[in-house]
Amino acid sequence: NAGVTQTPKFRILKIGQSMTLQCAQDMNHNYMYWYRQDPGMGLKLIYYSVGAGITDKGEVPNGYNVSRSTTEDFPLRLELAAPSQTSVYFCASLGGSGNTIYFGEGSWLTVV
């Protein structure tokens, strides 16, 4: 198992550009999450999904979109990048017999 894989690890965007952060898990987990973490702050939930075809907003969804067409993938889309979206983004999945949460290694995004 590769666990939760995020790409890219680092990206610099210009204001107004769009991009997609990819997240994939190979553990057949139903639950998946996207968080952002600003410097010195805690994790804030952007969007989450309880299964393929089902997504819901978290605490800070504005400026982002998600889709969940398969169990494995949960991409996060930034349509018009803004400096306020400079952050570290973590994808996570939850499942397994132990109901454990698995995190990806993070994607560092800078908007200039």
Place this chain on the structure above:
Amino acid sequence: DAKTTQPTSMDCAEGRAANLPCNHSTISGNEYVYWYRQIHSQGPQYIIHGLKNNETNEMASLIITEDRKSSTLILPHATLRDTAVYYCIVRASAGGTSYGKLTFGQGTILTVHP
């Protein structure tokens, strides 16, 4: 979904037990309590989780009060490498309006000193 309250920061001497409290007074009967920690900007690391009973693994012990309104994470012999932010989170119950939602609070900054 149940909210959690943790102290902002705590100190612990190396080799001593670190006891990190968490209040989750609005927890529902079938909601799990999870503990995670985060070192610098790494992804959060799983420590332990529980429902009702006390739990122990190779990293820590989790003590949940009988009314389930609070819990304590115990690191039995803290080392300098245990310095991190510790998060107590509650997973929303199945069938609720926030089914599957997983929200992190601010966490506790634990500093282990020599």
